[in-house]
Each structure stands twice: as C-alpha cells, then as structure tokens.
Amino acid sequence: MNRILTWRGHGWIALALRLYLGGVFLVACWHKILYPATFALDVATYQILPLGLVNLQAVVLPWVELAAGLMLVVGLRTRAAALLVNGMMVMFIVALAVALGRGLDMGCGCFASEGGDDPISWRTLVRDGTWLAMGLYVQFLDRRPLGLDRLLTRNAP
Amino acid sequence: MVRDAAIVVAASAVIALVVNAVRPGGLPLVAKEPYRILVPCPEPGGEIVPLAPADVRWGQATDLVIDARTAAEAAAWAAPGARIVPFDFLDPVSHEVVADLVATRSDRVVVYGDGGRPDSGEEMARELSGHGVRHVHFVPGGVAAVRTHLGTGEGAP
Numbered sequence: 001m002n003r004i005l006t007w008r009g010h011g012w013i014a015l016a017l018r019l020y021l022g023g024v025f026l027v028a029c030w031h032k033i034l035y036p037a038t039f040a041l042d043v044a045t046y047q048i049l050p051l052g053l054v055n056l057q058a059v060v061l062p063w064v065e066l067a068a069g070l071m072l073v074v075g076l077r078t079r080a081a082a083l084l085v086n087g088m089m090v091m092f093i094v095a096l097a098v099a100l101g102r103g104l105d106m107g108c109g110c111f112a113s114e115g116g117d118d119p120i121s122w123r124t125l126v127r128d129g130t131w132l133a134m135g136l137y138v139q140f141l142d143r144r145p146l147g148l149d150r151l152l153t154r155n156a157p
Numbered sequence: 158m159v160r161d162a163a164i165v166v167a168a169s170a171v172i173a174l175v176v177n178a179v180r181p182g183g184l185p186l187v188a189k190e191p192y193r194i195l196v197p198c199p200e201p202g203g204e205i206v207p208l209a210p211a212d213v214r215w216g217q218a219t220d221l222v223i224d225a226r227t228a229a230e231a232a233a234w235a236a237p238g239a240r241i242v243p244f245d246f247l248d249p250v251s252h253e254v255v256a257d258l259v260a261t262r263s264d265r266v267v268v269y270g271d272g273g274r275p276d277s278g279e280e281m282a283r284e285l286s287g288h289g290v291r292h293v294h295f296v297p298g299g300v301a302a303v304r305t306h307l308g309t310g311e312g313a314p
Contacts, residue, residue, distance in 0.1 A: 051187075067168070083158055
C-alpha cells in the first residue's frame with residue numbers, strides 16, 4: 001500500500017491532471033468574471049441559494065475558481081488548490097443533482113452559458129464526478145507536486 | 158492545507174469585492190428583486206406506440222379511443238365511441254382525467270388528435286403515458302387518417 005502511495009509516477013500523472021483541471025477552471029471563470037450578472041442569473045436559476053446570497057456567490061466564486069486554477073497550473077500550494085477545486089466540485093455536483101431531481105430544464109452555467117447552451121443532464125453530473133476524482137487524485141496522491149511548490153522547497157534554506 | 162485554502166478563499170473574496178465595487182456596472186451584493194427565471198416546467202412524458210387506424214378496435218370496450226382535438230372540432234365530427242378530451246398544449250392533463258381514463262379498465266388507450274405538427278394526439282398520448290397510463294397509442298396522421306379509414310370524409314376533418 002505504502003509502495004503505491006509513494007510511487008514516483010504519481011507526480012507526472014498528477015501534473016497532467018493539474019494542467020487539465022486548472023485549464024478547465026481558468027476557462028470556466030473567465031466568462032463569469034466578465035459577466036457577473038449573467039452568472040448571477042445562472043446561480044439563481046438553480047433555486048438553491050436564498051436571494052440574498054445569489055449575487056455574493058456570483059461575484060466571489062469565479063475569483064476563487066481563478067485562484068485555484070492558477071495555483072493548480074503553476075503548482076503553488078497544490079494540495080490546497082486541489083482541496084478548493086474538490087470543494088467546488090462537490091458543491092456543483094450537489095447543485096446539479098438537486099436541479100436534475102427537480103426536473104429543471106436549464107443551462108449548466110458552468111462555462112459561458114449564454115443562449116441556453118450546455119443544458120444540464122446526467123452526463124454533466126458524470127463529467128463533474130470525473131473532475132472530482134481527478135482533484136482527489138491530486139489532493140491525496142501528489143505528495144511532491146511538480147511546479148513552484150517543489151522549486152520553493154528546493155531553494156529553501 | 159486547509160489553512161492555505163482558507164487564505165486563498167479570503168484573498169479571492171477581497172479581490173472580487175474590490176473589483177466589483179470599482180468596475181462600472183458592478184453587481185449589488187444583495188439582489189433587490191427576485192430574478193426572473195425562465196425555466197420550462199417539467200412535463201411528464203412516456204413511451205408511446207403509433208397505431209394505424211386499421212389496427213384500432215373501433216367501438217369495442219377493449220380500446221378506449223380519445224379525441225384530443227378542441228371541443229368545437231370534436232363536436233363537428235368525432236370517431237364513433239370516442240371520448241372527447243380536448244388537449245391543451247399549455248395546460249397539463251389533470252389527474253382527474255387520468256383517473257377517469259384508468260377507471261375504464263380498457264386494454265389500450267388510443268389517442269388521435271389534429272394531426273398537426275406537433276400532433277395534439279401524439280402529445281396527449283405521451284403525457285398520459287408519463288402519468289403512468291399503460292398501453293397508450295396514438296394514431297399517426299390524426300383525425301384525417303381516422304376519417305379516411307372509417308370512410309367518413311376522405312381525410313377532410
């Protein structure tokens with residue numbers, strides 16, 4: 001078991017997963033940061049948050065996505081970034097499951113969702129579940145992340 | 158790791174709030190009015206099987222035939238023995254109507270409509286099936302096909 005956990009290949013697999021997941025989050029946050037009102041409508045459409053929290057979520061969440069995405073890509077505080085990504089993925093999965101359970105016919109709001117593109121479905125849920133699995137891999141198996149974390153550790157006095 | 162994640166969230170939130178405050182058209186942090194959400198209501202829909210007019214047991218208790226057209230159209234002509242249940246595309250079939258149909262204990266429910274696009278008969282059949290009514294069929298071509306088969310107007314409703 002210990003051998004599996006300490007296998008050197010994890011770092012390279014995790015690097016690929018980090019670049020992919022980080023890229024996904026950077027792409028996802030871009031439209032939301034540029035058009036917070038559109039994203040607020042997407043958040044409201046899920047009908048989960050109370051009205052008083054919809055705008056706050058729409059303003060803050062994309063910046064957390066940006067930070068987590070950047071950190072994953074450059075390998076800075078990688079496991080903390082993975083923890084953030086996983087927390088957000090759990091939140092998205094719960095929201096999607098609730099919306100699907102209610103039978104809502106709506107756009108995901110995950111990326112640029114203008115024009116009702118990207119409708120939610122069980123496939124969206126599977127996709128998010130896959131991303132969550134990738135994030136968990138990075139969080140728990142990437143012990144010495146390749147990137148700034150390793151550089152900073154190496155250069156530390 | 159958790160502490161790092163919390164710091165990132167806090168820093169991201171501060172940046173997000175500052176950017177939102179200084180950008181033109183920033184969102185109010187608390188929405189003043191509820192969002193006008195346009196999500197289509199979920200409609201029940203189930204499996205339906207097309208049935209040619211020649212395969213319908215007209216006038217027999219084993220087949221419950223339903224005319225789904227408007228009351229005025231059905232008053233002008235309806236298939237012998239057909240039950241007139243006008244279908245409204247914007248209004249779901251009521252539970253009372255469904256219970257009434259189920260109580261007939263017919264082997265099959267055969268719906269014909271106006272034969273348009275969409276066909277009111279097909280849509281009603283799908284909705285009945287979605288409500289749990291079993292062995293629901295529709296007549297492709299609607300009333301025109303029925304009249305042609307019964308020899309009462311050569312397809313002219």
